[in-house]
Amino acid sequence: MNRDQVRKSFIELIKPYVRIEQPESIQDSSLLVDDLKVNSTRFVDIILETEDKFKIRIDAETDMDRFERVGDAIDFICEKTVAA
Amino acid sequence: MTVNRVVITGMGIVAPNAVGVEAYRRALCEGKSGISHQPQMKELDFGCQVAGVPDISDRIGDAFWDTELLRNSNSSMKYALIASVDCWRDAGLQLPRRDSETDWSTAAIIGTSGGGIDTIGELVVPEVEARRVRRLGSSAAERVMVSCMSACVGGLLGLGGPVTTNSSACSSGTEAIINAYWMIREGRMDRVLAGSSEPASIHTWACLDAMRVTMRKSNDSPEKAARPLSATAGGLVPSAGAGILMLENLASAQARKARIYAEVLGGYSNSGGQRNGGSTTASNPEGIQRCVREALEVAKTRPLEIDYINGHLTGTGADTKEIRCLSAALERTLAEMPWVNATKSLIGHGLGASGSMESVATMLQLAHGFIHASINCEDFHPEIAELAPRVPQASIPAKSRIALKTSFGFGDVNSCAVFSRWDD
Numbered sequence: 001m002n003r004d005q006v007r008k009s010f011i012e013l014i015k016p017y018v019r020i021e022q023p024e025s026i027q028d029s030s031l032l033v034d035d036l037k038v039n040s041t042r043f044v045d046i047i048l049e050t051e052d053k054f055k056i057r058i059d060a061e062t063d064m065d066r067f068e069r070v071g072d073a074i075d076f077i078c079e080k081t082v083a084a
Numbered sequence: 085m086t087v088n089r090v091v092i093t094g095m096g097i098v099a100p101n102a103v104g105v106e107a108y109r110r111a112l113c114e115g116k117s118g119i120s121h122q123p124q125m126k127e128l129d130f131g132c133q134v135a136g137v138p139d140i141s142d143r144i145g146d147a148f149w150d151t152e153l154l155r156n157s158n159s160s161m162k163y164a165l166i167a168s169v170d171c172w173r174d175a176g177l178q179l180p181r182r183d184s185e186t187d188w189s190t191a192a193i194i195g196t197s198g199g200g201i202d203t204i205g206e207l208v209v210p211e212v213e214a215r216r217v218r219r220l221g222s223s224a225a226e227r228v229m230v231s232c233m234s235a236c237v238g239g240l241l242g243l244g245g246p247v248t249t250n251s252s253a254c255s256s257g258t259e260a261i262i263n264a265y266w267m268i269r270e271g272r273m274d275r276v277l278a279g280s281s282e283p284a285s286i287h288t289w290a291c292l293d294a295m296r297v298t299m300r301k302s303n304d305s306p307e308k309a310a311r312p313l314s315a316t317a318g319g320l321v322p323s324a325g326a327g328i329l330m331l332e333n334l335a336s337a338q339a340r341k342a343r344i345y346a347e348v349l350g351g352y353s354n355s356g357g358q359r360n361g362g363s364t365t366a367s368n369p370e371g372i373q374r375c376v377r378e379a380l381e382v383a384k385t386r387p388l389e390i391d392y393i394n395g396h397l398t399g400t401g402a403d404t405k406e407i408r409c410l411s412a413a414l415e416r417t418l419a420e421m422p423w424v425n426a427t428k429s430l431i432g433h434g435l436g437a438s439g440s441m442e443s444v445a446t447m448l449q450l451a452h453g454f455i456h457a458s459i460n461c462e463d464f465h466p467e468i469a470e471l472a473p474r475v476p477q478a479s480i481p482a483k484s485r486i487a488l489k490t491s492f493g494f495g496d497v498n499s500c501a502v503f504s505r506w507d508d
Contacts, residue, residue, distance in 0.1 A: 016151030019182075042152070044222045060218070 001081060006054070007074050013049050014070075017042050028071030036070075043067065056080040086271040090264075091506065093342040094175025094330035096167035097444045098281075100136030100323045100431045103143060103166065105174060109448045111430070113479050115457035117307035118431045119321050124286060132298035134306040136323025136432035137284045140166060148179060148240065156223035157236060158203045163326035163437070164194055164233035164281035165240060171277060172241060175330040176342050180242045191245030191273045193264050194234040194328070195256030195280035197436030197493075198288045199249065203227035205287035233281045233326075245273050253493030254396070255353070256280045257327060257439025258501050262351035264331045265501070274336040279440035281326035288435070289322040295365075297400060298322060310433075312397035312426035313407075313461040313468070313475060320398045323432030327440030329447070344506040345447045349486070350383030351501035352376075362496040367402070369409050375498040376413035376488070383502035387414035390422045390502075391484035392455060394446040396492045397426035398433050404467045410490070418470035423482060425458035425475060439491035439499065446487050450505040455482045 001009075007028075015023045019037035032038045038046070047058050047067065054077050058064075066076040095105050100118025102111035111118070118136045125133040143166050144154065157165065172179060180187070208228060211219050226232060231249035238247035246267075252259050257280035264278035292298050299319040302309035311317040337344055354375045356368020380387060393410060397403050403426075411418055427442040428434075434441050449455055457478050464472040489501045 016155075041222050044218075048219065048221055 003074065003078055006077050006081070009053065010050070010074055010077060011070070013053055014038070014046060017046060026070060028074065030070045031068060032070065050077065054081055088269050088271055089334035090268045090331055090348040091334050091337050092329050092345040092348065092447055093332045093337050094171045095345065095444050095447060096170030096174060096328045097441060098138045098140060098163040098167045098326045099441050100138050100325060103138055103140055104170060105444070105448070108444065109452060112445055112448060112456040113454060115459050115479060116430065117310070117459065118323070119306045119309050121303070121306050125289070128286070130290065130293045131296065131300040132293055132319065132321070133303040134299070134309045134321055135289060136321060136325070136434070138163060138325045153236070153240070156226060158200065158227045158232065158283060159324065160196060160199045160202070160281045160283035160326070161227065161232050161236045163324065164237055164328065167279065167281070167326040167328040168237040168241065168277055171328040171330050176340070184242050186244035187242050188244035189273060190241070190243050190275040190277065191264070191267060192234050192238050192243050192247045192277040193250060193260045194237060194277070195250040195252070195260040195436055196230060196233060196282055197251065197253050197256055198283060198285060199230045199281065199436070200228045200232050201288055202283040202285040205285060237277065245276070251436070252497045253495055254433070254435050254438055255491045255493035255497045255499040256436040257441070258351070258443060258489055258491035258499035259353045260440065261329060261331065261348065261443055261501055262353055262499055265348045265351055268331055268333050275330060275332045277328055278331050279326065279328035280437045282324050282435045282437035284324035292320070292322055299399065308460055310399050310429050311460040312399040312429050313403055313458060313465055314399070315463045315465050317399040317403065317465070320400055321432035323434045325431070325434050325437050325441055327437060327444040329440065329443060345451045346506050347504045349385055349502040349504050350379055351499065352378035352382055353497070353499040354378065355498065356496040358496045364496070365494050367405070367492050367496055367498065369405065371496060372406065372409040372492065372498050373413040375500045376410065376490070379488070379500035379502050385486055385502050387416060389486050390414060390488050392423045392449065392482070392487040394442050394487060394489045395424055395426055396490045398428055404465055406490070406492070407468050407471055418468055421471055421474045423455045423474055423476065423484065424471065425455055427456070429459045429461065430456070439489070443489050443501065446489050446503055450484055450487055450503060453481055453483045455480050455484070
């Protein structure tokens with residue numbers, strides 16, 4: 001899976017959690033909580049769905065800061081999937 | 085102290101035999117059973133393999149659902165949300181946007197017996213025991229709360245009054261309506277969404293099955309299984325669903341020209357204290373009679389004014405006891421009793437949801453002038469044979485003015501509400 005494919009797939013995954021009028025405006029620079037208004041309580045669900053969808057393991061202690069910004073999360077998933 | 089009159093201005097229903105008020109009215113008129121064979125109960129070797137489970141598949145596409153709400157709702161939450169949204173719209177109100185102002189003058193009291201238990205049984209216990217705690221996700225905590233239904237409804241509608249869940253087993257639904265009545269009567273709220281919701285939980289039903297209080301003799305004929313008042317009644321048929329009613333201050337209802345179904349004249353809840361033959365699972369007859377008399381006292385209604393009783397009547401040995409208690413409380417012989425029917429003959433025993441689903445049935449019968457069939461009692465119980473002519477076995481037209489709704493529950497708890505037809 002190349003980066004564009006991961007990006008498309010990850011954005012589809014987070015859309016139900018996004019609380020903005022135009023979810024199509026999601027950018028790599030968007031912050032999930034501050035810009036996309038994702039309820040921070042639901043962060044753990046995004047992590048679990050990401051694990052399932054990309055068949056990777058995300059460490060809740062060390063990897064969570066990689067999920068603050070959309071582009072960083074996509075890069076993280078790419079690294080993990082390549083590594084796998 | 086201000087004493088406000090309390091009226092019903094909206095209703096919503098998710099019942100095993102119909103979803104939606106108009107469909108429910110038709111189902112009641114037709115004597116339609118909502119009891120069906122349940123393959124899972126058969127597979128798990130239940131004695132009783134029939135139950136009443138609402139079909140909400142057509143309602144999951146409604147615009148108020150978003151992916152997050154749908155994913156984070158268990159069955160009792162879904163039933164309560166659908167019934168509450170229907171009730172809200174039926175009351176002539178617009179669904180608020182998620183970013184609307186809080187509605188400080190509306191409350192919600194949504195009762196249950198086992199709200200959240202489906203999430204506990206189907207998700208939490210299996211995942212925890214498999215050492216997969218992190219896989220529970222963020223919303224399990226919201227779904228295992230007994231108050232999961234009132235919480236999700238309050239959030240969707242932006243309610244700013246008390247948003248709470250009462251739990252008194254199978255008395256919960258009627259008790260919620262009575263509690264809401266007092267809230268409005270005393271001027272503490274203008275409107276209260278009141279009712280109850282019960283999950284379709286195999287685990288709750290298993291406990292009833294283990295007690296041997298469920299019907300085991302009708303697995304091959306589900307529609308004949310719920311048999312209140314019958315000589316061959318062999319136990320209750322478990323079911324699930326929700327009934328929600330909008331109770332409103334009469335002045336508020338009239339000011340906004342709301343349609344009024346009925347008036348809540350009063351109600352009363354008590355317990356028999358598990359004395360005098362009462363126990364955790366049986367009623368003290370004196371408790372029931374006091375509850376009826378006190379409800380009539382609050383409603384300023386004389387026993388002879390009652391035209392119709394929507395009984396608790398579960399299809400167990402308690403039916404004849406209930407009828408004798410009602411007869412004694414109203415000081416009317418069995419032959420002199422008002423019309424009596426058992427909505428449970430059509431929808432099974434909705435446990436915590438029973439009182440509200442049956443109250444919606446009561447309102448519809450008052451408003452539309454009929455008494456629905458109490459089915460499956462063609463072999464009427466011989467101990468109360470004199471009552472038989474007062475229990476319609478086919479739907480009949482009847483212009484009842486005042487109705488009594490009774491609900492009783494484990495813990496020897498009782499709730500009785502008195503409703504009056506509304507004539508413009």
